[in-house]
Amino acid sequence: MHFPVLLRGDCVSDRGQAHGSGLVAVRWRLATGFFERLRGLLGRPPPGRGEALWIAPCRAVHTVGMAYAIDVVFVGKEGRVLRIVPGLSPGRLAWCRRACAVIELAQGEAARLGWEVGMPVAPGCVPGKGTQPGEGASGEGCGPA
Numbered sequence: 001m002h003f004p005v006l007l008r009g010d011c012v013s014d015r016g017q018a019h020g021s022g023l024v025a026v027r028w029r030l031a032t033g034f035f036e037r038l039r040g041l042l043g044r045p046p047p048g049r050g051e052a053l054w055i056a057p058c059r060a061v062h063t064v065g066m067a068y069a070i071d072v073v074f075v076g077k078e079g080r081v082l083r084i085v086p087g088l089s090p091g092r093l094a095w096c097r098r099a100c101a102v103i104e105l106a107q108g109e110a111a112r113l114g115w116e117v118g119m120p121v122a123p124g125c126v127p128g129k130g131t132q133p134g135e136g137a138s139g140e141g142c143g144p145a
Contacts (some may be wrong), residue, residue: 026113031055042066046106053104061102062096063088071110071120074099082120084110 009107027050031037037055046068047053061072070084074096085094087107103112103121115121 009074027051029053041070041102041104046070047104047109048106049109049112051106052109054101056101057102057106058102059097059099060093061104062093063090064093067088071105071107073103073110073115075101075103075121079120081115084096084115084117086110102135 029047029052031040031053032055039057040055040061041047041053042065045072047079059074063070066085067090069089072088072094073081074083074085074094076082076098082099083096088094
């Protein structure tokens, strides 16, 4: 299932920086079923600019059998970034125990969007609620890339 989502307000701006009135369209593909989550981007072409795979529930990803590196963003229950693994190479594993969802993007896309630990990225996020910016920055509960 594909659908466009506009992240509003303090979520993400058109330059990828958090501020009050910015918008950026991200085309989300949802993976919520067991086999969809297990497969992720395996056997698919790399996502394009502004495209992402949202995997939920999910706390760990692997790139076994993948032909390209991806950016992996772990998201907490309040919709804030807990950890970013840029350029996760094929044949690797990454996890974050406190995550409830994972976003898989093309390599370099998380940086292009300006996503940082603590930033709200979930569709429908409400800035100022939940996890405070900087929480999770230590990587506590998160595994190697």
